[in-house]
Amino acid sequence: MSAGNKRRTVLVTGAGGALAKRVLQRLRDRYELVAVDFRRKVDTEPGIHSYLVELHKRGFEDVFAAHAIDAVIHIGRIFTHEKNRDQRYNANVLGTKRLLDLSRKYGVRQVMIHSTYFVYGASPYNPALLDEETPLKASEVTQDLVDSVELESLANIYLWKHPDLHITILRPCNLLGPGVRNSMSILLARPLVPVLIGFSPMMQFLHVEDMADAMVLAFERNQPGIYNVAPEDYVPYQQAVIECGCRRLPIPSIPPALPKGISSALNWNAFFPPYLINYFKYPVILDGRLFRETFGWKPRRNLNDIFSYYRKQKLNARPV
Amino acid sequence: MSGLDKLDFREKALARLVTPEIEQLVASIPKPVGSFGYDAWGYNEARFKVALGFAKLLYDRYFRVTTYGLEHVPAQGRALIIGNHSGQLPMDGVLVAVAMATSPHGPRLARAMIERFFPTVPWLGNFLNAIGAVIGDPVNCVKMLELEEAIIVFPEGVRGSGKPYRKRYQLQRFGNGFMHLAMSTQTPIVPVGIVGCEETMPALANLAPVAKLLGIPYLPVVPSLLPLPARVHLRFGEPMRFAPARNEAEVTQRVEQVKERVKALIDEGLHQRTSIYR
Numbered sequence: 001m002s003a004g005n006k007r008r009t010v011l012v013t014g015a016g017g018a019l020a021k022r023v024l025q026r027l028r029d030r031y032e033l034v035a036v037d038f039r040r041k042v043d044t045e046p047g048i049h050s051y052l053v054e055l056h057k058r059g060f061e062d063v064f065a066a067h068a069i070d071a072v073i074h075i076g077r078i079f080t081h082e083k084n085r086d087q088r089y090n091a092n093v094l095g096t097k098r099l100l101d102l103s104r105k106y107g108v109r110q111v112m113i114h115s116t117y118f119v120y121g122a123s124p125y126n127p128a129l130l131d132e133e134t135p136l137k138a139s140e141v142t143q144d145l146v147d148s149v150e151l152e153s154l155a156n157i158y159l160w161k162h163p164d165l166h167i168t169i170l171r172p173c174n175l176l177g178p179g180v181r182n183s184m185s186i187l188l189a190r191p192l193v194p195v196l197i198g199f200s201p202m203m204q205f206l207h208v209e210d211m212a213d214a215m216v217l218a219f220e221r222n223q224p225g226i227y228n229v230a231p232e233d234y235v236p237y238q239q240a241v242i243e244c245g246c247r248r249l250p251i252p253s254i255p256p257a258l259p260k261g262i263s264s265a266l267n268w269n270a271f272f273p274p275y276l277i278n279y280f281k282y283p284v285i286l287d288g289r290l291f292r293e294t295f296g297w298k299p300r301r302n303l304n305d306i307f308s309y310y311r312k313q314k315l316n317a318r319p320v
Numbered sequence: 321m322s323g324l325d326k327l328d329f330r331e332k333a334l335a336r337l338v339t340p341e342i343e344q345l346v347a348s349i350p351k352p353v354g355s356f357g358y359d360a361w362g363y364n365e366a367r368f369k370v371a372l373g374f375a376k377l378l379y380d381r382y383f384r385v386t387t388y389g390l391e392h393v394p395a396q397g398r399a400l401i402i403g404n405h406s407g408q409l410p411m412d413g414v415l416v417a418v419a420m421a422t423s424p425h426g427p428r429l430a431r432a433m434i435e436r437f438f439p440t441v442p443w444l445g446n447f448l449n450a451i452g453a454v455i456g457d458p459v460n461c462v463k464m465l466e467l468e469e470a471i472i473v474f475p476e477g478v479r480g481s482g483k484p485y486r487k488r489y490q491l492q493r494f495g496n497g498f499m500h501l502a503m504s505t506q507t508p509i510v511p512v513g514i515v516g517c518e519e520t521m522p523a524l525a526n527l528a529p530v531a532k533l534l535g536i537p538y539l540p541v542v543p544s545l546l547p548l549p550a551r552v553h554l555r556f557g558e559p560m561r562f563a564p565a566r567n568e569a570e571v572t573q574r575v576e577q578v579k580e581r582v583k584a585l586i587d588e589g590l591h592q593r594t595s596i597y598r
Contacts, residue, residue, distance in 0.1 A: 124439035127459035128360040134459075198442020202362045202449075233354035236362065236446070253442055282439060285360050287463070303355050 007032050010219075011069045013099070014076025015042040015050065018179030019114070022212035023073060024048065027219075034067050036060075037076060038091065055095030064106045071110035072103055073219060081183055081270040085144055092147040093154060100158045103165055110166040112219050113155050117173050117204075117228070117286055119148050122278040128202070129287035132171070132226045142275035159224065166224045170215065173230040173286055176306050177208035187271035188310045193246040194263075194272045194280075196253035200238035201283040204230045207306050210299040217295050230288035231299045237280055243303070244310035253281065337373030345422055346372065350396050351429045351469075361431075361460070362449030368429070371451040372421055379418040382549050383411070383516065387419045389556035395426030398507045399470040399559070400498055404491055404582055405480030407517035408540050411547055412481075416472055416512060417452070419554050431464055431471045435478075435537065458497065465505040473498045475575070482538035485522035489515075489586055494579045499562065499571050508559035511578055513585025516552035519596050550597055553589040557581055 008031050014020045015035030024033055024044065033048040041052040049067065053060050055076070063069075078091045096113070103111055120130050121137030136152060138145040152169065159167040174184045184205075187193055206229065214229050241248055252258045260274040272280070291297060346369050357365045379385050393399065401420070406412060410432070417430040433456030439445040454460045464471055474480055479492035502509050523540035531539035560578060565571045 124445070125436055125455065125457070127457040127463070128362075128454070129459075129463045198446070200446050202358065202360065232360075233356075234358045234360050234362075235354070235356045236358065239356060283362070 008070040009034060009067050011036065011063065011067070011072045013037070013055065013072070013074045014114075015044065016040060017075060018177065018181065018208050019175065019211055019215070020073075020075040021179070022209060023075065023215050026212060026216045032067070034063060034069065036063060038078075054091065056090050056098050060098060061102055064102045069103075069106060069108055071112075071219070072099065072108055073112045073114075073215065074099060075114045075215075077114065079182055081186075081273060085147070089147045089150070093150045096151050097154055100155070100162075100165065104162060108165065110168075110219070110222055111158075112168045112170065112215065113151075114215070115152055115155075115169050115171045116148055117171055117230070117284050118145055118276075118279070119152050119171065120284050120286075121145075122201070122282040122284050124282050126283060126285075128283060128285040130228070130285065131287045132228055132290060141278050144273070144275035156226075159226075163224070166222055168218055168222070168224050169226045170218065170291075171226070171228050171286070172211055172214075173204035173206055173228075173288075175208050175211050176205050176309070178309060180208050183271050183273065183276060188241070188244040188246060188307075189313060190271065191246060191314060192249050193241045193244075194251050194259075194268065195238050195241060195248045196259055196277070196281050197250045199253050199281045200236040201279070201281060202234045202285055203237050203240060203283070204234060204286060205240065205303060205306050206231060206299060207301040210301055213300070214291070214295070214297050217297055218291070221295055223294055225294075227291035227294070228286040228288045229291050230286040232288070232292075233303055234285065235303055240303075240307065243307040245314040246310075334370060337377075338369045339373065342369055342373045342376065345427045349421065349427050349429050352467075360463075361452075361454045362446065363429070363452045364450040367447070367450040368452060372418065375414050375418045376422065379415055379422075383415060383520070383552040384549075385415055385419065385516075385552045385554060387554045387556070389558075390419060390423045391425045392556045392558050393420055393423060393425065393428060393470070393510055394508065394559065395423075395428070396468065398465040398468050398505065399428075400465075400502050400507050400509045401430065401470060401472045401512055401556075402498060402509050402578055402582065403472065403474055403512040403514050404489075404586060405474035405476045406483070406488070406514065407519075407547065408481060408521040408523055408538075408542065409547060410481065411520055412514045412517040412552075413472055413474070415517070415552055416514070416554060420470065428470045431469055433461070433471065433473060437535065458501065461501050462505060465501065465507050475579075478537040482526060482540065483523075484525060484540075485518070488518040488522075489590065491579055491583055491586075494575050496568070496571050496575050499565075499575050499578070503562050503564050503571075506561075508561050509578055510559050511557040511581040511585060513555045513557070513582055513587075513589050514552070515555070515586055515589035515593055516550045516596070519550035520547035520552075522548075548597065551593070551595065553593060555585040555589050557585050 011034045016037040044050045119136045121141045263274040420428045420430045432453040475494035476492040525541045527539040
């Protein structure tokens with residue numbers, strides 16, 4: 001980049017997470033970076049400004065005031081296993097609203113939002129290859145995913161109402177890989193993993209490095225819209241469990257209240273929470289064609305590459 | 321029985337079902353799958369082979385199926401196979417699928433549409449998906465046709481399969497859904513007349529109130545719970561192609577054309593049939 005050309009400033013939320021770290025690393029050479037996280041002040045590379053801030057609290061505006069932010073990559077999210085439903089709603093929905101309002105106020109020209117495939121909801125009536133126009137039914141499945149759906153509808157309102165924000169919403173399938181702390185990754189890192197007797201829904205998995213590539217690509221091409229991000233490869237849940245070197249712990253699947261009760265009683269909130277039980281029973285398979293074709297993207301790591309990390313982790317942990 | 325013996329027994333049983341012929345047929349089916357042998361709907365090559373091996377035995381030895389006009393099923397590319405539904409159990413779908421998978425004119429994987437309650441049944445839901453069946457959702461159909469797959473549709477649905485024996489070979493009302501699919505995705509329709517399945521499970525009556533209580537489409541009163549060994553005749557007709565219709569009345573008219581074609585294929589089969597069970 002020539003010296004006269006001012007570098008754009010990008011704010012990245014959730015900077016402490018595995019995905020954001022990789023995105024920051026990829027953008028480092030070409031952009032001024034501001035990293036924020038609500039959990040802790042993240043140690044970043046020299047030259048990257050780092051803040052500990054909660055999106056829905058007042059201090060957040062100071063970040064916008066201090067830096068002339070041109071673009072936002074909103075990755076930070078309180079996972080379903082962190083904090084309670086109200087706190088999640090405040091942080092994820094109200095926090096995002098504040099982020100979008102501040103973006104308008106300070107003239108941000110591009111916003112990328114990291115959503116999740118959970119928004120589609122797992123149901124026995126789901127067809128496969130859901131495209132982006134499929135109704136979001138997660139709130140029908142559980143109250144605990146209302147914040148994910150609300151966050152999306154909020155982003156959608158801003159997407160149509162304020163085209164100058166150039167909003168892109170990405171809905172990835174299960175992200176896995178080193179450092180990823182979502183429920184699926186925590187689950188597959190365990191030696192013994194619950195499975196529902198008689199149910200093994202198809203799933204899609206994406207390596208966190210590939211997702212970081214996808215985000216950076218979509219960020220630089222700036223084609224606002226909603227995109228599923230998923231590979232064209234599929235594997236049943238129980239086989240993924242075996243491929244990751246886990247032993248299966250079969251739990252009764254019917255009546256539906258039973259596995260939920262078992263999960264609550266044993267406090268499996270972090271990896272097999274009662275409100276995600278349906279996702280281990282019925283498939284949510286995304287059609288990622290729009291993203292792949294719009295951005296010419298293809299994941300570089302296959303399912304075996306993804307699973308081998310979890311397999312090796314267990315081999316290393318085994319006592320000699 | 322030791323673990324190894326058990327494994328050996330399993331291997332031997334599998335080898336009897338998955339013959340080299342089956343292996344070769346499945347290998348030549350134009351059907352892309354992912355790195356673990358699955359597609360987006362849960363179809364799995366390995367399990368399909370076993371199911372095909374078993375169904376082929378039924379096809380050859382039990383129902384002694386004779387097939388005409390298999391050359392009308394395109395060797396590749398999207399297709400809707402439209403037939404008459406009968407016999408309480410979906411044996412007709414299974415036999416049409418075997419005919420297509422073992423076609424000398426190029427084997428095809430036939431996707432079947434199943435009732436919406438199947439995915440909620442443990443094991444059965446996954447098993448049906450693994451052998452190629454999916455819930456009858458229009459989105460599934462469109463996505464599959466776009467991926468150049470062949471789908472079997474019985475437009476009579478449970479009206480056809482659940483009807484009593486006294487109404488045998490009387491076509492029930494055809495739904496219009498398949499015609500909309502065919503027109504919107506420019507898919508050729510291959511009609512098939514199925515003769516013999518009516519006699520596999522002749523129903524005297526339908527215990528509708530009990531069926532309703534159990535949440536199933538129908539509950540027939542039948543002389544035998546296992547399908548009877550009736551000879552089955554499958555007669556495929558020439559592909560029919562339809563341009564977009566102007567209105568629903570025109571769609572219904574075209575559905576009638578397909579229905580008449582299926583009726584004619586059934587009549588040819590009935591005319592040619594010399595015995596039912598022998």
